Amino acid sequence: YVLQAFLGQGAFGFLLSARTRDTHERVTLKFMRKAKMSPEMMTEDDQGVAVPREFEMLRRCAKYEYILDYVDHHQTDVYWILVTKLFGVPWDKATAAQTSETAMDLPQLVATPAERQEFSLQREQAAAAAASVRPAAAAADAESAKPVQHQGVAALFEHGCMTRPVSHDLFECIDAHIQQPATTGANGLPPYLARYVFAQVALAVGYLHQRNIFHRDIKDENCLVDAMYRVRLIDFGSVTELPYGENNVQFTDFVGTMTYAPPQAVLHEPFLPAKNETWALGVLLYTMVFGCNPFASTEEALRGLRHIPDPDGIVDADLRSLLKGCLRVDEKQRYGITEILTSPWLYAQARALDPNGLVMRRFPARAGSTRRRQMVKSATEATEPANGLALAAEL
Template sequence: MSAIHRHEGHEVAVKFIIKSKIPEHSWAYDDDGNRIPLEAKMLSLVNHPGIIKFIDLFEDEVYFYLVEELHGTPWSAGVKFSKLPDSATMPSRSSSSNTSVSDVLADNIYRASQYSTRKPEDSSLGLHLREEHSDGVDHRTPSKPEFVRRPSRDLFECIEQSEYKRLSEADARYIFAQVVDIVDYLDDEGITHRDVKDENLVIDENLKVKLIDFGSVVITDPTQPRPYYDLFYGTAAYASSEILRKMPYQAPPAEIWTLGVLLSYLLTGSSPFPSETHALEGKVKLDEQCGARVSRSCLHLMKRCLDADPERRADIKEVKAHPWLKGALARRC
């Protein structure tokens, strides 16, 4: 949902995080020793134009309220893409130090003034959610407060509202290149999102995307071999072959698989796999009508992302350097 800053007047996004639902591995500590969501702390430390910006954090007994920038166009019938000039470019990353996010989190270094554990009723955002009743009983429940649903700003809705419920290869290339750049930045920091999908990417009319919802994030030392996981945190339609086989998996190769699935949704509006058997074996089979329009280079990249063997699957550096993405961020072709 969104909220209005009372004094500055700008609109922000607010994510409700139920405290009791946060897994043990998804907690971090602030400088006062208070437990806060790992998602919030990580967002306050990263710096990339394609990652949603952290603004503030509030809490009460039931929720954390994660306040973030509001990005994207409200997609509804009739909304059209804006044509970008030939010189349109992706904003460059800000320069960073040699200290990785994983180092900061591991050492419990906390950036003072970025977090607040103020109660929401003290906020200038006006998140007055607690109500006292005359019977003296606390009737608060962990359900989300009521709000008016607005048109979605995510990539899923953008695709759904497009004329053919799929994007042109040129637009898909531009969007996909941005997502790859985000994943590459996070990988350098030892961070894996673990739920990259169209519904977790907000997009504006100029096709600028930002990654949101880091509730499944894992952070490790980028200089060390990545650990293996047994539990899957993500979306079933994007689950890699090794996850579907219920095998221990590493997060970065599984993330590459999700990129391949995302690319198919961008180009065809559907999964690259007509059945779970196809997914288990990594056999890409695009809809004939849509697949016929996909270039050979694009299809090659998709298949490199969707290799059933995580050892042979492309890594993020290979994906980023693929010929299909050459110059994609510098110019819409």
């Protein structure tokens, strides 16, 4: 591999982008220090060889489109090295402005006529302001000036061998779309884009849940996004798997990010791993639409979602219902992944993004509505004719 750029660092190591010497394919190398890895972080692959659990779980799950592509893994005396395909684009205001101009033309995007009309209006307004957006390179230059903590990587920077790009994750994507000052109450991704991105994350989670696999750290920083708003779920370091049939096993140890933790985890009470993740999906969706976390404090999270700000009337009833369903305090009443993927706000988009039915064929359609029929029309136009007709017939 030819090393190219420093992408980040964590408790166990660091990330570099690179290209392969033979095919010139762009990849990401995740270096994990062996000395910092506990026995619980290891497992056996199909050949009975000990490997990091993260590597093996990603290898098994990466067959699905919305999960990061596994390429290979290696080891040295010091490091385990995970190789994955490099994905995403550096997100800043310029990237957001450029990609938003053609967002309604994204493959398989489902949108209502009202959303398309609103998009046309916003595109006209954005065109007038586009000249004032600073170039993407300026943000990258600012990032490259930050110090690097890892000694070996720092040496590469000092010799001019590497650059530091802006992050490719959903956190930066959302931040790049936030308007300063805010022009609406929903100051994140436009609802149709939020639905498009969120459907991909929910499909990835659905794929895992159908196999009794739980990611355990769903958040915006663990989703990579490219210029076409395609998503890849990453970071399988906390993933766990339960035997088939043991769907009601409760966990007592929370290992994710506390701002995405459900009330049960905050109170150190037992919780169902599936409902833990649907709470995290609710926090993620709210953050995507409003540009901020739904709860300003732990105390607010313990009370659940009680108020959805919408002074401009952008958040429709179906989206409100989905958010409230995901963020219910009582996990018995909280939506599961089935309720999320079959919700009126998301179902048509999820079906369009899963044309082979790898996930959605297991979920029955709910009763139709006028809004859904409008969205089905868009879905049939956005997918292959055969898939579109099948979707329309099912709905």
